[in-house]
Amino acid sequence: MKQISLLLLAVLLMGSEELCAQMLTLEDIFLKRLxxxxxxxxxxxxxxxxxxxxxxxxxxxxxxxxxxxxxxGAVTDTLADSRRILFPTDxxxxxxxxxxxxxxxxxxxxxEAKPIYRYSQAVVCYVYDRKLKKVFPIAQATPVQEPTxxxxxxxxxxxxxxxxxxxxxxxxxxxALTTDGLRNYIINGVCDWVYEEEFSFTRAYQWSPDSxxxxxxxxxxxxxPLVTIQYFHNLYPENYTYRxxxxxEANAEVSIHIADLNSGRQVDVALPEEDDYIPRIKWTDDPNxxxxxxxxxxxxxxxxxLADAASGVTRLLMREENARYIDIHDHLEFFDHxxxxxxxSERSGYNHLYVGSxxxxxxxxxxxxxxxxxECYGIDKKNGKVYFQSTQASPLERHVYVVDLKTRKVSLLAxxxxxxxxxxxxxxxxxxxxxxxxxxxxxxxxxDRQGRKVRLLEDNSDLRSRWAQLPHQPKEFFTFxxxxxxxxxxxxxxxxxxxxxQKYPVFMHGYGGxxxxxxxxxxxxxxxxxFLAQQGYVVACIDNxxxxxxxEEFKKTTYMKLGYYEPRDQIAGARYLMSLPFVDATRxxxxxxxxxxxxxxxCLMLGNDVFRAAVAVAPVTDWRFYDTIxxxxxxxxxxxxxxxxxxxxxxxxxxxxxxxxxxxxxxxDDNVHYQNSAVLMKKLYEHNIPFDxxxxxxxxxxISGGNTSYYLYSRIVAWLDQIMEP
Numbered sequence: 049m050k051q052i053s054l055l056l057l058a059v060l061l062m063g064s065e066e067l068c069a070q071m072l073t074l075e076d077i078f079l080k081r082l083x084x085x086x087x088x089x090x091x092x093x094x095x096x097x098x099x100x101x102x103x104x105x106x107x108x109x110x111x112x113x114x115x116x117x118x119x120x121g122a123v124t125d126t127l128a129d130s131r132r133i134l135f136p137t138d139x140x141x142x143x144x145x146x147x148x149x150x151x152x153x154x155x156x157x158x159x160e161a162k163p164i165y166r167y168s169q170a171v172v173c174y175v176y177d178r179k180l181k182k183v184f185p186i187a188q189a190t191p192v193q194e195p196t197x198x199x200x201x202x203x204x205x206x207x208x209x210x211x212x213x214x215x216x217x218x219x220x221x222x223x224a225l226t227t228d229g230l231r232n233y234i235i236n237g238v239c240d241w242v243y244e245e246e247f248s249f250t251r252a253y254q255w256s257p258d259s260x261x262x263x264x265x266x267x268x269x270x271x272x273p274l275v276t277i278q279y280f281h282n283l284y285p286e287n288y289t290y291r292x293x294x295x296x297e298a299n300a301e302v303s304i305h306i307a308d309l310n311s312g313r314q315v316d317v318a319l320p321e322e323d324d325y326i327p328r329i330k331w332t333d334d335p336n337x338x339x340x341x342x343x344x345x346x347x348x349x350x351x352x353x354l355a356d357a358a359s360g361v362t363r364l365l366m367r368e369e370n371a372r373y374i375d376i377h378d379h380l381e382f383f384d385h386x387x388x389x390x391x392x393s394e395r396s397g398y399n400h401l402y403v404g405s406x407x408x409x410x411x412x413x414x415x416x417x418x419x420x421x422x423e424c425y426g427i428d429k430k431n432g433k434v435y436f437q438s439t440q441a442s443p444l445e446r447h448v449y450v451v452d453l454k455t456r457k458v459s460l461l462a463x464x465x466x467x468x469x470x471x472x473x474x475x476x477x478x479x480x481x482x483x484x485x486x487x488x489x490x491x492x493x494x495x496d497r498q499g500r501k502v503r504l505l506e507d508n509s510d511l512r513s514r515w516a517q518l519p520h521q522p523k524e525f526f527t528f529x530x531x532x533x534x535x536x537x538x539x540x541x542x543x544x545x546x547x548x549x550q551k552y553p554v555f556m557h558g559y560g561g562x563x564x565x566x567x568x569x570x571x572x573x574x575x576x577x578x579f580l581a582q583q584g585y586v587v588a589c590i591d592n593x594x595x596x597x598x599x600e601e602f603k604k605t606t607y608m609k610l611g612y613y614e615p616r617d618q619i620a621g622a623r624y625l626m627s628l629p630f631v632d633a634t635r636x637x638x639x640x641x642x643x644x645x646x647x648x649x650x651c652l653m654l655g656n657d658v659f660r661a662a663v664a665v666a667p668v669t670d671w672r673f674y675d676t677i678x679x680x681x682x683x684x685x686x687x688x689x690x691x692x693x694x695x696x697x698x699x700x701x702x703x704x705x706x707x708x709x710x711x712x713x714x715x716x717d718d719n720v721h722y723q724n725s726a727v728l729m730k731k732l733y734e735h736n737i738p739f740d741x742x743x744x745x746x747x748x749x750x751i752s753g754g755n756t757s758y759y760l761y762s763r764i765v766a767w768l769d770q771i772m773e774p
Contacts, residue, residue, distance in 0.1 A: 093474055110130050119502055145158040153179060160172040184220070210234060280745045295673075295685055296687070326343075339382075350374050387407070398418060415438075419439045425448075435472060435476065448461045484570050491506065492507075538567055592615075635772050637663070638661075646698065649698035649728075671693055671697065711739055
């Protein structure tokens with residue numbers, strides 16, 4: 049009997065060890081990052097269309113920039129070899145990234161990158177001349193912003209201390225094109241905070257196609273109010289002050305300038321002195337014509353202006369108007385000897401491709417249908433083809449297509465179920481295809497222009513195998529209809545040990561902001577969501593009205609009424625989940641970050657009979673506290689839309705909170721300022737409403753770095769478990 053008991057105990061212990069080995073842990077997810085998919089090595093397409101460049105390193109710390117053939121993966125040349133380079137000092141720098149001039153004779157080596165805001169960074173950079181086998185520091189190895197080769201590779205532009213500089217790489221001569229740059233006052237060649245964040249670009253200058261001219265932005269932000277955030281690195285707190293225009297406040301005055309580098313002559317582009325935005329500039333195929341995007345402050349009128357590079361005089365190319373707002377994109381390309389241009393527009397109710405005439409600005413549709421073009425990859429001018437991504441198969445999926453400019457015939461290039469995205473080289477002879485599905489991890493292939501898979505770059509087979517060893521649950525997609533007849537999409541993940549006779553708590557995850565999408569067949573399993581399912585939660589996500597992929601009307605329903613439809617749709621979604629036999633209607637929670645944090649607060653307040661708990665990370669609590677470009681695009685200002693601002697503010701409904709609230713914010717959030725949470729807390733105190741709080745000193749909007757993510761999610765799970773009792 050004793051022998052049998054010991055044997056049984058051994059078997060049980062072995063089973064316990066095997067079970068533990070098949071469990072997810074927050075340490076594995078956030079510290080060891082065992083469930084983060086790998087991408088291919090960074091690749092820079094080269095001009096010949098047959099090769100790309102990559103940087104690799106050996107075990108001895110030597111690094112190389114190699115020329116690799118798309119078709120075979122064979123290394124055909126070494127563009128840089130750290131063992132054979134004459135460095136300016138004894139220290140051999142290790143580049144964090146690089147770029148190659150079009151003639152492949154020079155390499156820009158980026159080192160010591162330091163983030164500034166979401167996209168911008170300051171870098172120390174060097175130019176490696178392959179013929180001389182020497183490395184030359186740029187700006188005496190002082191940190192600069194946005195270094196970029198001219199198209200002919202003979203010059204390099206960059207921004208130093210808010211001024212735009214040119215270095216002649218043949219003579220070594222450095223020239224300052226501007227001299228009035230001053231922090232928090234004048235910026236040349238890079239963006240101010242709000243342009244970077246909301247128009248999503250940082251390099252505010254453009255080389256002309258012939259390398260003889262350069263056009264740049266000048267921001268005068270002296271009238272924009274200042275915001276100060278604190279860092280706690282040293283004995284005394286460090287104040288960081290920058291310009292941030294909030295709703296109704298002054299924006300920077302923006303002007304566009306063009307320099308002729310041969311003559312040294314500079315001209316100002318003639319633009320009306322109005323409170324407008326310049327969200328893009330782009331050279332046409334004619335090096336004497338610059339296209340300037342001009343948009344009114346409400347962002348419902350967009351003009352494309354053609355500026356003469358010699359005089360700065362402009363003429364109207366095209367005007368786009370919308371009853372609500374226009375989203376800015378990069379889908380403008382000139383072709384056919386500058387007689388035509390490619391454009392995308394929502395004028396039909398769905399975003400589609402159009403071909404425009406440079407003569408009169410008239411547009412002809414290239415694609416049509418009740419589906420969206422979500423990306424335009426560009427024009428193969430030699431073969432008359434346009435490559436794009438769309439929702440033609442499903443708003444939950446993305447496939448890659450090509451359309452013929454003459455016949456308008458659309459052909460499928462990458463249509464495997466799920467999410468397909470492409471990155472083409474300059475000649476459109478090859479592209480890197482990224483594919484994933486809801487429960488299939490990303491894979492990366494090199495494909496030819498017909499969409500045939502040529503070579504596998506990365507399939508994340510080890511991660512796929514790791515998931516296969518876990519008893520995880522798949523995403524189950526569903527639809528439901530709101531009381532007013534609106535069809536909404538969602539997904540849910542059941543608990544790992546699901547028993548249909550039991551009732552489980554629900555963790556709802558949402559974002560819900562204009563044009564966003566979370567309910568898609570993409571990305572593979574989410575390790576954190578699967579961890580919650582392992583712990584006994586039903587995890588669910590719903591895309592409310594205002595989200596993307598379903599046409600202009602669905603997306604723009606929330607115009608002037610941010611915060612109205614979104615929480616009501618999520619509440620309707622929660623009620624749908626409550627109707628399922630395995631859901632405990634008394635244990636529904638909501639989690640969101642940024643716009644999702646805003647939505648989380650509104651759900652807890654307006655759905656106080658539905659939601660037991662909410663986690664709101666970095667939430668907007670009143671749109672008056674947020675920036676001009678984003679907020680006024682959807683809400684205009686408080687004078688034009690006082691009811692919208694009042695009714696869309698969580699601060700209005702604080703007294704309605706009945707459930708538990710966890711409020712999370714970074715003190716150094718330059719985007720959604722801590723002010724949002726601070727004012728909310730004052731309201732919570734006023735109404736004697738208990739809540740829990742996590743505050744992260746020195747952390748910005750992402751609240752990440754080091755141990756931070758692990759700590760944050762560990763605390764969220766512990767807090768939820770205490771309230772929801774999974």
